[in-house]
Amino acid sequence: MGRRRRNHSDDDDDALEREWLKKRQKSTAKEDGNRDDDGRSKDETSNQTDKGAAHHHNSETAASPAPATKKDDTNSDADKIERLRLKKQLKKQRQKEKKAEAAKQADEARQKKEKEKLQLQKMKKEQATKKNEKKKFSDTKQTNEFKSLRKGVKYLDLKVGNGPMVQHRKKIRVEYTLRAKNHTTGKIIDASKNFGFRLGKGEVIEGYDIGLEGMRVGGIRRLIVPKQAGYHNDDIGAGRGADLYFEIELLYVAP
Template sequence: MGRRRRDSDDDDDDIEERFNKKSAKLARKEKERAAPVEGKLSEEEKARRKEAKKARQKERKAEERKAEEQERLQEKEERRVEQERLEKKRQRKREKRERDKVKKSQNPGDEKIKGKSSEPKGEIKELSMGIQYYDKQIGTGPSIEDRSRIRVSYVGKANDENGKVFDRSNDFSFKIGKGDVIKGWDIGIRSMKKGGTRVLIVPPKAAYGNRDVGAGVGGKLWFQVHVKDCNPNEKGKV
């Protein structure tokens, strides 16, 4: 009674075999899903590589933007340096013009004469002792007379108006007719007015005689004298 029939055992074997085959098939599919076929990538690998590519592109773009920004900053700095250089150059020119303007206003008679003067000469006139002069600029106000105290700027040259400079001053004060200066000045400066500029041509006998004061011996002396201030009635210092 308790013994199974043979045909039942065969059926059980068939069922077990089919179950084993099905399990093996499922295992192979699972393995195939877990391990991709050679030459093909899994979805996870594709996604990973895609993310890595995006990261590399993002990093490359960031580096390019950084390089462009550095280039812009460098160009900006170069423009700033160039503007500063040009501004300094313009400032130096403005300062030079201001200095020249002040110098000219303070000392218009102390100008170098090179070649032919751009300012036309006045008529050359002759005084006593062979002194000659011509006016480059006529001043205003009362004329300088004997005993007048005046303040001048001047430049002295040897032999002619383009000669060697042997003496000069931007501010020299003296009294006419008191022997403070050479005869060529005492005689040649009279009749000038404040603001006037005169060129005196003085022979040795009305200057330093045979003494060499840096202009050689025996030559005529040329003085360009500008009257900065004068007061014919003032006995004190101007």
């Protein structure tokens, strides 16, 4: 009656303890079976063996070259083809550059030839121009020489007309400018755009009648009229007894 009564909780604890001991014994036995004579586990021994074999295999692989594969041969052929293609492309490019250079040289030669031709033409033209100017100067020199008429009147035709010729006692119309000292820069004394009179009737100064002889309509003539054929000693703006300088264009001659 004095013994303590066991309850279900104590029984469960004992059962769990026994079960743990069994598992522990099994685990210890398994570990002992996996160890070799040196006390190392079989897994460690196996791993070291595998590593040694792998190291030996790698050494043999490094010592002997790997055989060429089909893929390597294909890559080598592709490289050769690519090199040939680049070589052909380079050759074509060089040929193209040579053609371009030849064309450039030909164009430069053509331009040079044209330039020389133009220079020659220009030189010939300049020579011809100088020759014409020389001839023109000679002709002008001869033309610029005033011709003398009666009473000291002189005339110079700037333009020879091709219309009807003046006639005595026929009415004519002229455009004129009268200057002092010269025909170009002298002071303008008198001028008219349409002056009419009858030639040789004494309606104008004698130098006018004398100076217009032989003119045709459309002609332009310069006159130098001295005082004896003009206004004598009267001063009309050019000074007493001064020569008078007329430039006259014949506009009309009555039929």
